Amino acid sequence: MMRTHAAEAWVEAPLQRFVDDARVLFALLLHPSGQVLGQFGFTRAVDVMAACALAAGIHASAGQLGRELDGAPFHELYHAGKERQIFIGEVRTARGSFIFLTAFGDESSLGLVRVFFAELSERLAQVVPPRVDGPPLAAASLERDLARSLAQLFGRAPAAPDGGDAPLSPTA
């Protein structure tokens, strides 16, 4: 069975539960900056990096479009393809908002994905660690964190001294 991979440990269980319940092909949780927190289904770091960049861009565009049209950002987006469909949603937590992207085929449906996405959001909001205040995110640290989170997902990064996951830089 394929497992989810998480750059931050608190993401793994809720994400795995979502994947098991919704029967999706791919799932990705990321920070709005494009920094990946957890993934399922991807086998190459470059694909994760591309998906994160695209998801962050789409989410930002949709947010602005929602503000223009509806006075508030759109929080969910859905696109249907010939065989695969994608859903992008915003997960709100005490530590800020995250972007969730998932791709699914005939094994699932938009209705199921929306139902289990709501559950995923609740679970993530319950387990999210408190925000750590730190210096503003600089371009250099963003680049470093992006590279490190990808390396952690694909098993190329060292763990923290206590044996756990090395935390990523604090983000606003």
Added chain:
Amino acid sequence: MSSPFEDVLATLIRQRGVLGCLVVGESDGIVVDANVQVGVSEAAVAALAAALYRRARLSSQSAGLGRVTFLQLEAERGHVCAVGREGLVLVTLAEPRAHIGLIRGAMLQSVEALA
């Protein structure tokens, strides 16, 4: 805004012990129209019942049994019944005391309206 399924749903909800009835897209699991009691999680029931019906339909076809005419799930605290046609599924939730025979008859009559 009224939908073409209002009458069908109104007929079913009047049956004794019926907690709710919904018309759902079979492929996307999204509610088209619904008439449910307060406390019924409409979106979740729709998505899961549509997935259940779809699997049952595919299983029946694979087994060479033809199309699914009526699907009934009996649970500890009630029943989920489903009939489908033309990509839509009519789902009814009922209490254990409900008369499933009457509900089944009403649903099979109503399924014509899904076409």
